[in-house]
Amino acid sequence: MGRRRKRRVKRQRTVRKPGRYFQCPVCNSMTLTIDFRKAGKPGVKIAVVRCGSCGLYCEREVPEMYERVDVYNIISDLAYEGRIEEECRHEEEGAGEPEVEESEV
């Protein structure tokens, strides 16, 4: 019985878990999520970074080909440089609403 043995090719696949959660660079919990949403212009999208633990919230315009990992790298860099507070904003109701003085005429 000349059964030919199939040569098993062990492919070293880099296990890339499409992890939903990232480690938050601020509070170190695995509760950081990164989502994308349309930016309304071509070539870019908006990355929305959120941490369910410390309430970190960040929206950034990124190139359209960016993946979550790329965004995560940006975020952890910012955190490392201590600039995350100025570059991102924490979730606030009505944040960014310009104060419009109602002019009563």
Ligand SMILES: [Zn+2]
């Ligand atoms: Zn956090």
